[in-house]
Amino acid sequence: MKALVLSGGTGSRLRPITHTSAKQLVPVANKPVLFYVLEAIADAGITEVGIVVGETADEIRAAVDSGGFTGLDITYIPQEAPLGLAHAVRVAQDFLGDDDFLMYLGDNFIVGGVTGLVEEFRATRPDAQILLTRVPDPTAFGVAELDEHGAVIGLEEKPEKPKSDLALVGVYLFTPAIHEAVRSIEPSWRGELEITHAIQWLIDRQRDVRSTTISGYWKDTGNVGDMLEVNRTVLETVEPRIDGDVDEASEIVGRVRIAPGAVVRDSRIVGPAVIGTGTEITGSYVGPFTSISQECRLTDSEIEFSIVLPGSSITGVRRVEASLIGRSVEVTPAPRAPAAHRLILGDHSKVQISS
Structure with a gap:
């Protein structure tokens, strides 16, 4: 089994920090978020890792190569533009070959890692396994619809009217069946190849797509508020x-x-x-x-x-x-502006000025 880590996004929600730095390298408890991802992959027993990189490729490579990940065999896979998660799978197909793989978004943070999820997938080998969590505002995420038995029957990307509050976490497990799916879909209205559309393609053809709903801590560290919350959570340990x-x-x-x-x-x-x-x-x-x-x-x-x-x-x-x-x-402190009072007072006025 291999791992595919996506680190090619622009990090627009973390600007201006990401104007000059990769969002996956913003530190949490003084360690880049991406390093927590790579540690979770290593803990799950996966040693072959492909990192999809974009315009911040040199910075990510320098950080990871100096991060001490001696137990991982890392391959860097260029993506010319952030054209969607399914597009990242397309450009990584030569690296992935016919192996099962874990796909992990490089700016996502899951307390407790993914070892249990990987072990479950290895034991059952569905065509795809997705991770879900309940969120207060599903419109900002890919959203899953389950039937009364808990089976996945539909996925939508950032829907205006979500059919559930179950959002897709940025961790996926696939067999090679996903490659036919990503080759078969068309770009969405956003101009991206959506992984939700590829998984829906599998569902529509009665392929085995399963889900695991987590109740533990997960964050997409794409904005400042979430970065601070993840930092708080890690510091508590x-x-x-x-x-x-x-x-x-x-x-x-x-x-x-x-x-x-x-x-x-x-x-x-x-x-x-x-x-x-x-x-x-x-x-x-x-x-x-x-x-x-x-x-x-x-x-x-x-x-x-x-x-x-x-x-x-x-x-x-x-x-x-x-x-x-x-x-x-x-x-530094701003220079104190000189205090002055400009007054136009009528006859017999009484004025009190605090100085």
């Missing part, structure tokens, strides 16, 4: 460890991980939180659910429930929260 230099004037409370080379002076850090290598925190407060990456500077400031990417500095700012701060950013 952090084991406290202080490898950096923390002075006696500082206070570390709860599950806090401070990397080697980090320096904390006269500051208070309340976990769960992680502080990256080479980061300096001085006279500041770091609150819960915060990830500060490597080589950052935090001086005379407060931050909470946020993600700070490498090389950024925050100086003299109170207060930052629920924020995603990109690479090499400088955050």
Whole structure:
């Protein structure tokens, strides 16, 4: 069995961060989302991995090649444009050959991994197996319709009037039967080859399509709110460890991980939180659910429930929260505008001015 990881999207919902960086490499608890995907694949016992890449191919390759995934045999598969998930399967057909495969969207996050799902598929080998979860707004997702016995009878991509609240999670398992399906469908109104249409093609021909509904934690990390929520969830599992230099004037409370080379002076850090290598925190407060990456500077400031990417500095700012701060950013106070009062007052006026 092989794995196909899709990392060719443009990340439009995470702009401006993704104007200069791949969305799959935005860190959660100081580790790229894509790395969690690759670790889940390795944990499931899959060693041959194809990563579909687009315009951020060089950045993704550099990150993954330096990520220490020595147990994985990784092939990079170029996709000229993000033309749909089924199109990604088309361009990867030479890599996939006649093998069963796990398809995993590189910006999706599932707590607990996919090992159980892969084992179930290997034991039963339906033509396709999809993962579903209940969501409050199904119009933003591919949506599945099940019959009274729980069998999949229909799929729709981002429907205006969903037939259920069951959204497709970005993890799929296929036999080689999917290749005929993706060759047989036409682009949707969005101009993309939809994987939902390919799976529907299988359903229409009475092929064996099964679903698993998960109740655990899943997020598509395509926007800032979801990134912060995933960061919060991962940080709740952090084991406290202080490898950096923390002075006696500082206070570390709860599950806090401070990397080697980090320096904390006269500051208070309340976990769960992680502080990256080479980061300096001085006279500041770091609150819960915060990830500060490597080589950052935090001086005379407060931050909470946020993600700070490498090389950024925050100086003299109170207060930052629920924020995603990109690479090499400088955050400082705005200069105070000169205060002045311009008055036109009639005779015998009484005016009180707070100065």
